[in-house]
Amino acid sequence: MTLWGLLLSPAFLICSAAALGWEDKSGPLEEKTLDVPEGTARHYPIYQFRSSHPEVTSYQVSGDTNDKIAISTDGWLYLEKPLDWAESRQHGLQVIGVEDSGEPVDGPYLVTINVLDINNHQPTFNQTNYHGVVLEHSTAGVPFMRVFATDLDDPNTPNARLNYSIVSQIPDRLRKPLFQINSETGEISTTPEGAEHLRARQDVTYGRADDGNAEDSLKKKFDEYCVRRDAIPYELNPFFTCVERSEMHRMNPLEDPDYTLIVKAEDMEGQSVNSFSGNTRVNIAVKQNLWFISRPVWIRENDEGPYPMEIAKVQSNERGALYSLSQKERYPTFPFEIDEEGRTFVTRALDREEKETYVLVVFAKDEQDVELEKPLEIQVLVVDVNDNPPVCEELESKFEVQENEEIGSLIGVLKVYDLDEVDSPNSLLEYSLVSQEPQKPSANMFQIDSFTGKIQLTSSQLRRKDVPQYHLTVKVSDNAGDPSGYSTECKVLIRVIDINNEVPVFEKNDYGKAWIAEDTEVGATLITVLATDADDPGTGSSKVLYHIAEGDPEGTFAFESDEGTGEGRLYIARPLDYETKSFYTLIIHARNPEPLVNGMEYDERSTTVFIVNVTDVNEPPQFFHDIVQVTIPENVTNGETIVEMKAKDPEGKEIRFKLEGDEKKWLEIDAESGVIKSKGKLDREEVAEYKVRVTAYEKENPEQETQRNVTIRLLDVNDNSPTLMKTQSFVCAKKPQPVLLRAVDGDAPPFGEPFTFSLSKKAGANWEIRQINGSSANLVLKSIPREDRTVGLSVTVKDSAGMGVPQLVQVRVCNCTELGYCYIEPETYQWRLGLSGTLGIFGGILGFMGLIMCFSVYRMKNRRKEKVSEGNERDAMLQTM
Numbered sequence: 053m054t055l056w057g058l059l060l061s062p063a064f065l066i067c068s069a070a071a072l073g074w075e076d077k078s079g080p081l082e083e084k085t086l087d088v089p090e091g092t093a094r095h096y097p098i099y100q101f102r103s104s105h106p107e108v109t110s111y112q113v114s115g116d117t118n119d120k121i122a123i124s125t126d127g128w129l130y131l132e133k134p135l136d137w138a139e140s141r142q143h144g145l146q147v148i149g150v151e152d153s154g155e156p157v158d159g160p161y162l163v164t165i166n167v168l169d170i171n172n173h174q175p176t177f178n179q180t181n182y183h184g185v186v187l188e189h190s191t192a193g194v195p196f197m198r199v200f201a202t203d204l205d206d207p208n209t210p211n212a213r214l215n216y217s218i219v220s221q222i223p224d225r226l227r228k229p230l231f232q233i234n235s236e237t238g239e240i241s242t243t244p245e246g247a248e249h250l251r252a253r254q255d256v257t258y259g260r261a262d263d264g265n266a267e268d269s270l271k272k273k274f275d276e277y278c279v280r281r282d283a284i285p286y287e288l289n290p291f292f293t294c295v296e297r298s299e300m301h302r303m304n305p306l307e308d309p310d311y312t313l314i315v316k317a318e319d320m321e322g323q324s325v326n327s328f329s330g331n332t333r334v335n336i337a338v339k340q341n342l343w344f345i346s347r348p349v350w351i352r353e354n355d356e357g358p359y360p361m362e363i364a365k366v367q368s369n370e371r372g373a374l375y376s377l378s379q380k381e382r383y384p385t386f387p388f389e390i391d392e393e394g395r396t397f398v399t400r401a402l403d404r405e406e407k408e409t410y411v412l413v414v415f416a417k418d419e420q421d422v423e424l425e426k427p428l429e430i431q432v433l434v435v436d437v438n439d440n441p442p443v444c445e446e447l448e449s450k451f452e453v454q455e456n457e458e459i460g461s462l463i464g465v466l467k468v469y470d471l472d473e474v475d476s477p478n479s480l481l482e483y484s485l486v487s488q489e490p491q492k493p494s495a496n497m498f499q500i501d502s503f504t505g506k507i508q509l510t511s512s513q514l515r516r517k518d519v520p521q522y523h524l525t526v527k528v529s530d531n532a533g534d535p536s537g538y539s540t541e542c543k544v545l546i547r548v549i550d551i552n553n554e555v556p557v558f559e560k561n562d563y564g565k566a567w568i569a570e571d572t573e574v575g576a577t578l579i580t581v582l583a584t585d586a587d588d589p590g591t592g593s594s595k596v597l598y599h600i601a602e603g604d605p606e607g608t609f610a611f612e613s614d615e616g617t618g619e620g621r622l623y624i625a626r627p628l629d630y631e632t633k634s635f636y637t638l639i640i641h642a643r644n645p646e647p648l649v650n651g652m653e654y655d656e657r658s659t660t661v662f663i664v665n666v667t668d669v670n671e672p673p674q675f676f677h678d679i680v681q682v683t684i685p686e687n688v689t690n691g692e693t694i695v696e697m698k699a700k701d702p703e704g705k706e707i708r709f710k711l712e713g714d715e716k717k718w719l720e721i722d723a724e725s726g727v728i729k730s731k732g733k734l735d736r737e738e739v740a741e742y743k744v745r746v747t748a749y750e751k752e753n754p755e756q757e758t759q760r761n762v763t764i765r766l767l768d769v770n771d772n773s774p775t776l777m778k779t780q781s782f783v784c785a786k787k788p789q790p791v792l793l794r795a796v797d798g799d800a801p802p803f804g805e806p807f808t809f810s811l812s813k814k815a816g817a818n819w820e821i822r823q824i825n826g827s828s829a830n831l832v833l834k835s836i837p838r839e840d841r842t843v844g845l846s847v848t849v850k851d852s853a854g855m856g857v858p859q860l861v862q863v864r865v866c867n868c869t870e871l872g873y874c875y876i877e878p879e880t881y882q883w884r885l886g887l888s889g890t891l892g893i894f895g896g897i898l899g900f901m902g903l904i905m906c907f908s909v910y911r912m913k914n915r916r917k918e919k920v921s922e923g924n925e926r927d928a929m930l931q932t933m
Contacts, residue, residue, distance in 0.1 A: 080104060081111075081127070081149055083161050089168040090137045098165070101127040101147060103158040108149035114160075115145040121165065123147065129163070137169040138204045169206035175214055175317040177201045177332040183309075184240065184334065187341035187369070192247040193232075195239035201317035201330055215322030219331065220314040231313060231336070235322070240313070240334065252340040253310065309335035342367040343416065348431040353404040354439060360389065360397035363432065366414050367394050370424040373416040380411035380429065388412055388432075396430065404434040405471050420823055421806055436473035441538035442481055442528040444468055448543040451507065452592055454646065455514040456551050463498065466505035466542060468528045477531045481505070486525040486541065492518065498546070500526055507544065516548040552593035553649045556583040556642035558660040565663040570630040571671060578609070578622045579662060583642035592646035596620075601659075602639035609638065609664070628666050631702050636664040671702045672756040673748040680746075686736040686766040694719070694764065697726035699748040706751040713744040721746065728762070736766035737798035770803035773857050774849040781861070783833050784868035785840075790822070790830035791863055795849045803853050812846035812858060819845060833865065840866045840874075 078100035110125040120133040148159035184197035205211035230246030313334040320327035377390040410432040416425040451464035472478035524544035531537040587593035598611040598620035610625040676698040711721040718732040742764040749757035774795040781791045797804045806826030842864045850856030866874035
């Protein structure tokens with residue numbers, strides 16, 4: 053047997069299949085779908101078919117074999133050549149079983165071979181060299197160019213999913229990446245470092261006067277710096293042409309780029325060591341950006357002017373730009389303006405206390421109101437001047453001090469503010485003590501810190517019975533080192549109080565128990581307690597404050613003190629919940645705001661107990677959220693989930709949901725899960741904010757219910773084309789006036805105005821459209837036709853997103869009356885009939901009358917016959933009788 057025969061022998065194929073662990077790759081001869089990877093070895097066994105007919109002695113295959121697929125006599129389907137997924141993704145075959153004579157016995161059967169892709173192709177860029185231009189100060193992360201690569205492998209597998217990365221950046225002087233690439237899209241943008249450091253070369257930096265006219269600029273510089281002794285033309289001067297070639301080379305950054313990036317595209321999403329990759333070169337030139345403000349503008353408040361005063365100047369990169377100014381925030385007044393040269397002015401003096409920062413937005417547009425540049429923001433900072441005096445927070449500040457306080461004890465801090473800029477010299481306050489009344493037992497009983505306003509005791513000779521209170525006058529100055537600074541005097545009252553040597557005493561040490569329903573409203577009073585203090589009335593030593601010391605870690609209850617009666621009201625501060633906690637033992641303390649004298653402590657007389665039992669109530673279901681607001685696009689598909697209303701029953705009972713207020717029939721709710729889905733077409737132009745109500749109720753007790761309002765905000769999508777408000781008009785031939793076209797669009801920005809108007813080419817050269825503003829345009833007739841006629845023009849109106857359809861506008865060109873309306877010549881009355889028509893109508897009337905007469909005669913004859921018949925019958929009856 054030859055080697056070829058051996059390779060194709062059944063034994064060899066069976067052994068090969070067994071070696072690959074494919075003993076189960078065999079079965080009856082029937083229709084089959086098989087998966088085969090591409091790029092396999094030659095004589096790759098696929099599947100062995102076995103016919104159930106004993107007459108079958110061999111097998112045949114036909115169809116889309118591409119001379120690559122064959123079958124052995126014992127039914128082994130195998131490859132003679134490797135399959136290629138890129139060439140054919142599927143092969144349709146017919147397999148039959150034949151007898152010795154070659155006649156078909158079993159089949160044919162359809163066998164489909166699906167070719168499985170393997171990663172055997174390298175990503176390829178659509179360009180070997182890319183060229184891009186980036187402006188100075190470009191916003192980081194905003195793409196300015198894109199690279200694109202493809203892979204011939206199956207796009208539905210990771211084999212063709214590409215990952216883009218920057219391999220190298222040349223030059224890299226800063227050792228920082230100045231550019232970044234989106235790993236999925238290939239979009240290239242600047243990094244924050246690039247936005248900060250990228251600069252155009254000086255030899256390719258031009259002002260607007262030089263831009264676009266480089267040759268004239270070069271000739272001007274040549275005449276300025278070079279002395280021409282002979283009147284030789286520029287193009288014949290070898291020195292000039294040499295300089296020109298050098299200069300033009302430097303003026304073309306794409307031929308001499310500032311940066312070159314080596315970009316790699318890697319398949320397998322860049323996650324495999326066996327992935328393939330392709331590279332390309334990206335040449336980037338940095339262009340000067342005239343549309344740029346480098347730093348904020350500082351304006352001194354209350355500046356005397358003169359006004360308007362120029363504060364900044366902007367310049368577009370495009371010629372013929374029209375500048376306009378807007379405000380980023382809504383200010384009550386906007387004291388700024390801009391002229392046609394881009395100079396920005398402030399129109400009046402500014403007040404920092406009124407507004408300390410303004411953000412101006414500058415637009416550069418062409419005559420068609422199309423933006424030439426991205427809006428530019430100018431930050432205006434108002435510089436503070438010292439124009440506000442210090443202000444005492446109270447007309448008289450009151451403090452208390454015990455007569456046994458030690459020297460240095462803090463009495464209080466004087467509160468003063470200044471409206472000038474915080475943490476500036478203009479608001480830096482300095483305090484000084486001017487006077488003390490009375491000056492007993494000394495004139496220096498107190499001192500004040502010059503920068504904090506902290507008042508301290510400097511004497512231990514306080515005696516309440518001698519001096520019950522002191523009056524101080526404090527001078528407060530701002531920017532004390534500046535002669536133009538301001539100062540204010542503040543009044544201070546210091547009361548000397550008795551020492552705190554008595555503790556509060558409760559009238560009861562146990563206030564018993566109370567049973568409270570869990571649905572009792574927050575704020576409800578549970579009990580009123582009272583503790584008295586024997587210290588000096590009206591002082592901090594006798595004032596009693598109540599608080600819960602133990603038994604309420606969650607703060608469910610709280611106290612409110614009545615300074616008039618000294619009582620403390622215990623009330624519910626947070627909602628009760630029987631299922632969470634049903635029993636509280638509250639330990640209540642009574643305390644003074646002033647500390648006790650040394651050696652004294654609060655005892656059991658200042659403590660009481662109160663027990664709260666919470667009783668269960670069948671409560672309605674509770675929603676998880678009090679406010680439900682959802683924002684969705686108006687073009688959601690039917691059946692899409694909008695929001696899931698989550699609720700639970702405090703007692704764990706089964707709940708159901710229902711939907712109310714769905715007037716448009718746009719929604720439906722699942723009664724068990726609370727999921728709200730769309731069932732109709734939502735339309736933002738009809739209702740921008742759709743409000744419905746959801747009720748959660750107990751299944752067994754529907755009366756126990758809770759409702760929540762659901763607000764659905766619909767986001768606009770561009771689903772409306774601009775529509776002309778008027779599609780018929782006329783033009784007077786003697787005094788032709790433009791036809792005004794106005795359009796409306798139901799969509800909101802950015803899918804609405806400004807509109808663009810255009811005529812179809814079939815309109816000819818005698819009509820044109822001139823844009824007026826973002827919503828209207830003039831339709832202009834250039835020359836008057838010789839005769840009156842009505843013209844149908846196709847006008848396309850597109851919104852700001854480019855969506856629009858042609859609309860027919862009919863314009864009649866005519867002679868007009870003095871009132872400005874088309875003159876219509878009286879026409880003959882075509883409704884008058886001729887002689888033949890008149891005779892026809894007259895004949896029809898006579899025929900109709902004759903028909904009526906014939907019918908009447910016929911009826912009369914019938915009646916006579918009936919009478920004769922009746923008489924004969926009567927006579928016959930008489931004879932019978």
